[in-house]
Amino acid sequence: MASLADDLISLIGAARVSSTVEDLAAHSTDKWFASNPPEVVVHAESTEEVSKVMKYANEHRIPVTPQGSRVGYVGGAVPLRGGIALSLARMNKIVEINIADGVAVVEPGVITGELQAAVRELGWFYPPDPASLKECSLGGNVATNAGGPRCLKYGVTRHYVLGLEAVLADGSVVKAGGRCHKNKTGFDLVGLMVGSEGLLGVVTQATLRLIPHPPMRAMLSAGFETFAEAANAVQRILNAGFLPSALEIADKFTLRAAREYLGESVTPQGDAHLLVEIDGQEESVKGELVQLAKLVRELGCISLEEALGDEACERFWKLRREFSYSLRNTGLIKLNEDIVVPRSRLVDLVEFAEALQSECGFPIASFGHAGDGNIHVNIMVQSMDDPAQRERAEAALDQLFRKVIAWNGAITGEHGVGIAKGRWFPEALSAEARDVHSRLKKALDPNGILNPGKFVA
Amino acid sequence: MASLADDLISLIGAARVSSTVEDLAAHSTDKWFASNPPEVVVHAESTEEVSKVMKYANEHRIPVTPQGSRVGYVGGAVPLRGGIALSLARMNKIVEINIADGVAVVEPGVITGELQAAVRELGWFYPPDPASLKECSLGGNVATNAGGPRCLKYGVTRHYVLGLEAVLADGSVVKAGGRCHKNKTGFDLVGLMVGSEGLLGVVTQATLRLIPHPPMRAMLSAGFETFAEAANAVQRILNAGFLPSALEIADKFTLRAAREYLGESVTPQGDAHLLVEIDGQEESVKGELVQLAKLVRELGCISLEEALGDEACERFWKLRREFSYSLRNTGLIKLNEDIVVPRSRLVDLVEFAEALQSECGFPIASFGHAGDGNIHVNIMVQSMDDPAQRERAEAALDQLFRKVIAWNGAITGEHGVGIAKGRWFPEALSAEARDVHSRLKKALDPNGILNPGKFVA
Numbered sequence: 001m002a003s004l005a006d007d008l009i010s011l012i013g014a015a016r017v018s019s020t021v022e023d024l025a026a027h028s029t030d031k032w033f034a035s036n037p038p039e040v041v042v043h044a045e046s047t048e049e050v051s052k053v054m055k056y057a058n059e060h061r062i063p064v065t066p067q068g069s070r071v072g073y074v075g076g077a078v079p080l081r082g083g084i085a086l087s088l089a090r091m092n093k094i095v096e097i098n099i100a101d102g103v104a105v106v107e108p109g110v111i112t113g114e115l116q117a118a119v120r121e122l123g124w125f126y127p128p129d130p131a132s133l134k135e136c137s138l139g140g141n142v143a144t145n146a147g148g149p150r151c152l153k154y155g156v157t158r159h160y161v162l163g164l165e166a167v168l169a170d171g172s173v174v175k176a177g178g179r180c181h182k183n184k185t186g187f188d189l190v191g192l193m194v195g196s197e198g199l200l201g202v203v204t205q206a207t208l209r210l211i212p213h214p215p216m217r218a219m220l221s222a223g224f225e226t227f228a229e230a231a232n233a234v235q236r237i238l239n240a241g242f243l244p245s246a247l248e249i250a251d252k253f254t255l256r257a258a259r260e261y262l263g264e265s266v267t268p269q270g271d272a273h274l275l276v277e278i279d280g281q282e283e284s285v286k287g288e289l290v291q292l293a294k295l296v297r298e299l300g301c302i303s304l305e306e307a308l309g310d311e312a313c314e315r316f317w318k319l320r321r322e323f324s325y326s327l328r329n330t331g332l333i334k335l336n337e338d339i340v341v342p343r344s345r346l347v348d349l350v351e352f353a354e355a356l357q358s359e360c361g362f363p364i365a366s367f368g369h370a371g372d373g374n375i376h377v378n379i380m381v382q383s384m385d386d387p388a389q390r391e392r393a394e395a396a397l398d399q400l401f402r403k404v405i406a407w408n409g410a411i412t413g414e415h416g417v418g419i420a421k422g423r424w425f426p427e428a429l430s431a432e433a434r435d436v437h438s439r440l441k442k443a444l445d446p447n448g449i450l451n452p453g454k455f456v457a
Numbered sequence: 458m459a460s461l462a463d464d465l466i467s468l469i470g471a472a473r474v475s476s477t478v479e480d481l482a483a484h485s486t487d488k489w490f491a492s493n494p495p496e497v498v499v500h501a502e503s504t505e506e507v508s509k510v511m512k513y514a515n516e517h518r519i520p521v522t523p524q525g526s527r528v529g530y531v532g533g534a535v536p537l538r539g540g541i542a543l544s545l546a547r548m549n550k551i552v553e554i555n556i557a558d559g560v561a562v563v564e565p566g567v568i569t570g571e572l573q574a575a576v577r578e579l580g581w582f583y584p585p586d587p588a589s590l591k592e593c594s595l596g597g598n599v600a601t602n603a604g605g606p607r608c609l610k611y612g613v614t615r616h617y618v619l620g621l622e623a624v625l626a627d628g629s630v631v632k633a634g635g636r637c638h639k640n641k642t643g644f645d646l647v648g649l650m651v652g653s654e655g656l657l658g659v660v661t662q663a664t665l666r667l668i669p670h671p672p673m674r675a676m677l678s679a680g681f682e683t684f685a686e687a688a689n690a691v692q693r694i695l696n697a698g699f700l701p702s703a704l705e706i707a708d709k710f711t712l713r714a715a716r717e718y719l720g721e722s723v724t725p726q727g728d729a730h731l732l733v734e735i736d737g738q739e740e741s742v743k744g745e746l747v748q749l750a751k752l753v754r755e756l757g758c759i760s761l762e763e764a765l766g767d768e769a770c771e772r773f774w775k776l777r778r779e780f781s782y783s784l785r786n787t788g789l790i791k792l793n794e795d796i797v798v799p800r801s802r803l804v805d806l807v808e809f810a811e812a813l814q815s816e817c818g819f820p821i822a823s824f825g826h827a828g829d830g831n832i833h834v835n836i837m838v839q840s841m842d843d844p845a846q847r848e849r850a851e852a853a854l855d856q857l858f859r860k861v862i863a864w865n866g867a868i869t870g871e872h873g874v875g876i877a878k879g880r881w882f883p884e885a886l887s888a889e890a891r892d893v894h895s896r897l898k899k900a901l902d903p904n905g906i907l908n909p910g911k912f913v914a
Contacts, residue, residue, distance in 0.1 A: 098799075100800060123696065123698070147639055151638075172889045175889070179865050180798065180865070180866055181608075181609075181830060182797050182867065182871060183797060183870065184601060184602050185874060185878075185882070185885050186886060186913070188645075188649060189893055191649065192897075199644075212695045212696065212700050214698055239556070240669070241672040243671075281698065281744070284737065284740075284741030284744055287741055288741060340637040340640060341637065342555075343558050343559055369639075372637070373558075374637075374638070408637070409635075409637055412640075412642055413637070414639060415641065417642060421642075425643065428643075430631070433643070436901070444893070
């Protein structure tokens with residue numbers, strides 16, 4: 001009897017199929033804790049190859065887990081049921097950048113930051129900016145509907161996907177949407193694929209919307225004595241008619257870790273920190289920076305720094321990213337939960353996290369995208385291998401998610417469900433909504449071979 | 458045997474069920490040409506009533522056509538197979554406007570313009586602005602994923618729907634999404650419902666995203682000698698890093714009709730007209746207006762007017778709306794096709810329309826949302842009742858749609874498919890994409906009772 005690898009080799013050639021120990025290990029996991037080896041790794045290089053593999057897998061009921069750069073935070077790309085790990089990483093060509101049409105056509109393996117840079121050189125802009133943009137792929141961004149700090153003004157990945165080519169479970173190749181900036185032809189198949197975490201199809205090409213790059217940007221970095229004051233500033237900035245490209249908040253536990261890691265002098269003062277970014281025409285941005293600085297001062301900030309232009313802003317963003325490294329530097333494991341609350345709940349959330357910290361004994365640091373209520377709540381544990389700690393950590397997470405759901409919040413804003421959030425999926429969605437998920441899954445993948453073991457059976 | 462009306466009366470009461478001649482006639486049609494009477498009209502007043510009606514209809518295999526304000530342009534709300542016309546017009550409460558969360562919760566019958574006004578009074582903004590906003594309902598906007606001039610900067614209705622409550626064909630009530638500005642919990646059920654034209658479910662409540670209202674806006678109204686110059690100006694404005702809230706273009710046939718209807722003095726000079734709208738903070742808008750005026754002058758406009766502030770801008774928009782009335786004033790019937798082309802094809806499109814006009818003998822006027830390539834091509838016919846004219850008109854439309862599809866354009870940008878575009882739906886989508894439509898339809902409406910006879914069987 002021929003093995004799975006032999007069959008695949010005869011289908012698409014030996015250069016595309018691997019069962020080396022290294023390859024199996026590498027493709028067992030992403031950036032989350034779970035790991036499970038596939039039986040074989042396929043390195044697809046064309047839509048046709050993906051189609052052949054899916055057709056074969058569907059006929060033989062073999063699990064297929066699509067993978068991009070495997071830098072997801074929720075175990076979404078872990079091949080839980082073994083079978084084929086279908087890597088799209090080699091399909092990494094930028095097929096076209098067309099400024100006159102305002103589109104880029106890309107293969108799924110293109111690294112997000114590389115597309116951004118290529119577009120930027122032409123004076124144009126691909127706004128979605130997940131923190132991992134230097135290593136994550138656009139296919140992964142599509143699979144998780146990736147976000148980032150600039151979503152407040154610019155929206156998530158979905159808003160930039162005009163067209164998709166996707167291979168369904170049965171190997172059929174579907175083109176959805178197109179290269180127009182508006183399209184109401186039929187159901188929103190593009191939207192259905194975006195964020196479907198590899199459960200409904202394998203994206204093999206995407207046509208992305210580009211917009212003009214704002215010629216100038218500026219930032220404010222403001223320290224506040226209390227989190228409540230910083231959260232109030234978020235609301236007041238919006239109420240003044242500003243829709244900043246980013247409004248990032250950090251709590252005292254985050255700042256404390258930053259002080260230990262980076263030093264007192266670099267870290268902003270106070271128990272809360274707010275970053276505000278605006279962009280637009282040069283004179284407009286300069287004027288608005290003055291207006292915003294005045295407003296933030298009136299709102300009682302205790303420290304305020306300004307940045308004008310790319311270079312200065314990048315320094316602020318670097319500091320913001322180092323908040324994250326500071327937490328890692330504690331030596332603890334960071335359970336980074338990208339929950340979302342209605343914006344009015346920001347203060348409630350941080351107070352809840354503070355109480356939870358006292359109760360469970362783990363440090364909890366919260367920071368993130370305040371403008372849209374998408375806060376990364378980081379529960380810091382010593383070990384997830386120690387069963388007692390793990391149990392305690394999961395009990396704390398249960399409490400957090402229960403509260404978020406009770407507030408009409410969302411259990412994930414931009415990372416996806418994957419394995420990590422699977423436990424709370426049934427609580428987050430009604431039985432009717434889960435039934436619709438099952439119906440859609442069955443309609444497009446009746447044998448359940450695509451990324452099996454995840455949030456929809 | 459009890460009649461359908463009797464059954465419905467016993468289900469939800471006589472006050473909700475009507476079979477009067479007037480009601481049947483009114484609910485037979487929308488703003489397109491097609492008309493077909495329902496057997497009975499249901500005026501639902503709650504989600505529970507909608508659910509009861511759907512459950513009953515599903516059990517008895519009775520067609521149900523959901524209706525909002527019935528002001529659609531493509532016959533989408535025409536009950537082609539009779540049965541029940543399910544009007545949501547009485548469900549017209551604004552349930553909540555919450556600025557701190559940046560959301561509005563509405564019933565489907567709320568008139569779009571009324572929500573906009575209510576939100577505006579609080580200094581906030583619901584951007585989607587279909588031309589019919591004074592009479593169209595938000596449920597209809599959701600069903601068609603309605604657009605409007607401001608989509609270039611602000612996006613279509615989809616970008617503002619955070620959560621939906623929908624009743625499926627079998628009467629089950631599904632809550633999708635929520636009230637958070639970001640949500641990656643499972644598949645995008647909200648996106649699947651938005652734009653599904655009443656074929657997948659009946660929307661009974663929507664939670665909409667609000668953004669801060671920009672405190673100031675301004676406009677330029679520019680005349681150009683040729684359409685090519687105006688189209689070039691569109692690209693140059695974008696290349697200068699501006700993303701205007703609107704970039705509207707009109708061709709010489711539109712302007713000619715306007716001159717006849719409005720007079721020479723009011724109508725802009727030249728063979729093409731460009732409207733540019735920007736918004737933001739007051740000083741920024743003032744400065745950018747000067748910059749843009751300078752740019753547009755350098756690009757060779759032959760007339761240029763500026764407007765600053767709401768009142769002045771509204772005068773420009775009034776003129777733009779009168780272009781549409783001018784066409785109606787010709788006494789001809791306007792076949793208004795909201796096609797979309799890749800932005801680089803704007804000049805090709807207008808040249809094609811000019812050639813088509815010579816060939817088919819009907820005047821053809823093109824104007825619309827240049828920034829996203831969504832142009833309303835209006836073929837002006839004397840009568841759609843005269844079979845010879847109708848045939849000639851349809852042949853001209855065939856040519857237009859064939860060309861749009863060949864250019865990788867879209868047959869509808871914001872009106873939807875309905876009945877009007879049904880003929881071109883199979884040409885616009887591949888067999889595989891249509892198969893996915895059928896699978897989704899079957900998954901959610903296995904008996905095919907929701908809005909039957911439209912683009913998916």
